[in-house]
Amino acid sequence: xxTQTATQRQAAAKKAAATRKRNSAxxxxxxxxxxxxxxxSSARSTxxxxxRTAKTTARSTxxRVDAxxxxxxxxxxxxxxxxxxxxxxxxxxxxxxxxTVRIYSNGRRATQRLNRFERRGATAVRRGRRTVKRExxxxxxDVDRGVNGxxxxxxxxxxxxxxxx
Numbered sequence: 001x002x003t004q005t006a007t008q009r010q011a012a013a014k015k016a017a018a019t020r021k022r023n024s025a026x027x028x029x030x031x032x033x034x035x036x037x038x039x040x041s042s043a044r045s046t047x048x049x050x051x052r053t054a055k056t057t058a059r060s061t062x063x064r065v066d067a068x069x070x071x072x073x074x075x076x077x078x079x080x081x082x083x084x085x086x087x088x089x090x091x092x093x094x095x096x097x098x099x100t101v102r103i104y105s106n107g108r109r110a111t112q113r114l115n116r117f118e119r120r121g122a123t124a125v126r127r128g129r130r131t132v133k134r135e136x137x138x139x140x141x142d143v144d145r146g147v148n149g150x151x152x153x154x155x156x157x158x159x160x161x162x163x164x165x
Contacts, residue, residue, distance in 0.1 A: 005081075007077060007080065007081045007084070008081065010077055011074050011077035011078050011081065012074075014070055014071075014073050014074030014077060015071065015074040017070050017074075018067050018068070018070035018071035018073075018074055019067075019071075020067075021063060021064075021066055021067030021070055022064065022067040022068070022071070024063055024067075025060055025061075025063035025064035025066075025067050026064075028056070028059065028060035028063055029057075029060040029061075029064065031056065031060075032053065032056040032057040032059075032060045033057075035052075035053045035056060036053050036057065
């Protein structure tokens with residue numbers, strides 16, 4: 001799984017929290033509705049049970065509102081991320097340009113950097129030269145083997161001609 005940034009983790013956490021709150025509010029709302037139906041259908045309901053039902057319904061509604069607010073907050077974090085990414089990329093590019101200008105506007109730093117490039121290039125050329133020499137040596141061995149094989153075959157042919165004559 002890819003690594004997530006703090007903003008991504010926060011947005012995912014908010015989204016999950018909103019889902020949990022929403023599910024809890026739905027369940028609580030179902031219980032409150034069932035309780036209200038029972039209270040309504042029951043002629044024996046007292047004022048206390050009616051108050052309890054009203055409180056449960058109010059609590060359920062508050063949970064639902066809180067769940068939706070959390071979901072909106074998660075959407076806000078995602079929107080914020082879409083704005084922050086290009087800004088961060090632009091700042092990163094600006095830093096690189098600034099560093100390059102700072103290096104090459106100073107004679108000593110520019111010389112150091114060019115010397116570093118020269119050393120790196122020389123190392124790459126040496127490495128490439130070694131590779132080419134190694135390959136050429138291998139090809140030379142293969143050619144020698146082939147020539148030796150042809151030489152022995154030629155010697156065999158000459159020997160046969162002498163035997164025939």
